[in-house]
Amino acid sequence: MINVTRSELPALDEYVSYLTGIWKTHWLTNNGELVQELERRLADYLRVKNLAVVANGTLALQLAFKALKLTGEVITTPFTFAATTNALLWEGLQPVFADIDPETYNIAAPDVEAVITPRTSAILAVHVYGNPCDVDALQDVAARHGLPIIYDAAHAFGVEYQGKSVLEYGDISTMSFHATKVFQTIEGGAVITQTPEMLRDVELLRNFGIVSEEDVVAPGINAKMNEFEAAMGLCNLDRVNDERSRRKSIYEKYKMALSSIPGVQFQRLVASQYNYAYMPVRFSSAKVRDAVYDGLIVAGVKSRKYFCPLTTQFEYWRSRGGSRAGNVERAEAVAETILCLPIYSELAFQDVEHIADVTCKEAYACS
Numbered sequence: 001m002i003n004v005t006r007s008e009l010p011a012l013d014e015y016v017s018y019l020t021g022i023w024k025t026h027w028l029t030n031n032g033e034l035v036q037e038l039e040r041r042l043a044d045y046l047r048v049k050n051l052a053v054v055a056n057g058t059l060a061l062q063l064a065f066k067a068l069k070l071t072g073e074v075i076t077t078p079f080t081f082a083a084t085t086n087a088l089l090w091e092g093l094q095p096v097f098a099d100i101d102p103e104t105y106n107i108a109a110p111d112v113e114a115v116i117t118p119r120t121s122a123i124l125a126v127h128v129y130g131n132p133c134d135v136d137a138l139q140d141v142a143a144r145h146g147l148p149i150i151y152d153a154a155h156a157f158g159v160e161y162q163g164k165s166v167l168e169y170g171d172i173s174t175m176s177f178h179a180t181k182v183f184q185t186i187e188g189g190a191v192i193t194q195t196p197e198m199l200r201d202v203e204l205l206r207n208f209g210i211v212s213e214e215d216v217v218a219p220g221i222n223a224k225m226n227e228f229e230a231a232m233g234l235c236n237l238d239r240v241n242d243e244r245s246r247r248k249s250i251y252e253k254y255k256m257a258l259s260s261i262p263g264v265q266f267q268r269l270v271a272s273q274y275n276y277a278y279m280p281v282r283f284s285s286a287k288v289r290d291a292v293y294d295g296l297i298v299a300g301v302k303s304r305k306y307f308c309p310l311t312t313q314f315e316y317w318r319s320r321g322g323s324r325a326g327n328v329e330r331a332e333a334v335a336e337t338i339l340c341l342p343i344y345s346e347l348a349f350q351d352v353e354h355i356a357d358v359t360c361k362e363a364y365a366c367s
Ligand SMILES: *Cc1c(COP(=O)(O)O)cnc(C)c1O
Pocket: 056, 057, 058, 059, 080, 081, 083, 084, 126, 152, 154, 155, 175, 176, 177, 178, 187, 188, 189
């Protein structure tokens, strides 16, 4: 079975050489040498100043909300992974959903502005599949209403917009280095802030709020990355550029092979430097999408209907009476027709061709 993704792993002996170091120091976690080295190298690679690595991308979001002292309502997108919405609810915040742009799949600034109330405390946007949000328009809305912006950049490793890191936009960006992401540390993530003061707050909050043996200044949590995860990250950082260029070739191969399908659409990419984290394809109807999904399974290929269902369609959300903002029709239309095909650097071109052939065959048979 070819899966939608496969975790990239370094050469085993390279990882073992880091393990040998850990066996010498007996230092397993708590801001160890490898975590510190990973933070320096990531800040350098991603071209950002203030970066803290954390245990995962969900805690990264929670730390961001805490550091910004959010209350009440947060405007966000339903076209995302469960963690974006769940993290808000876990922190006692009320998600208010705004619709997306039908071509970039990112939250649309005019829809954000339409649902701002006196209870709104922030905007939580997602760079969907790593494609940058309309950051200038969102900044404009945020500035006029005095709201901070948090970007869930879980998909946006190494992405640039207008020649600079996409992580430079907004007040805080969060990343996930989960095993299934472009850059992985097994479990892991990062918080990127605009100011060193905010970074200091995040660093305190990820370690219980401990400032010294004698004192704890905030009710923080345990969101620390450990040395084994940092070692995985250090190994993978050496190879990530090769991976990214290989993903680009796969993406382009798919796009070429699928573009003749009637009514097919690809995400409108706006990045100046992209990472090809996913291979989303939109079909002319839900019927075609589902036929392709089923046909691929028969052919031994597991694609995924990301992000279907929307977070507004989750059972727990529907049973609460649904979204206060309500109207997310464009997101619903994209969710019904989207399919993410397998993409990872070790996927053979021959397999890409096979997957594309099956996709075309099923789509034509259904149209
Ligand atoms: C993966 C992901 C997360 C959560 O990251 P974890 O590291 O798995 O906790 C958050 N948001 C989005 C959009 C994601 O894809």
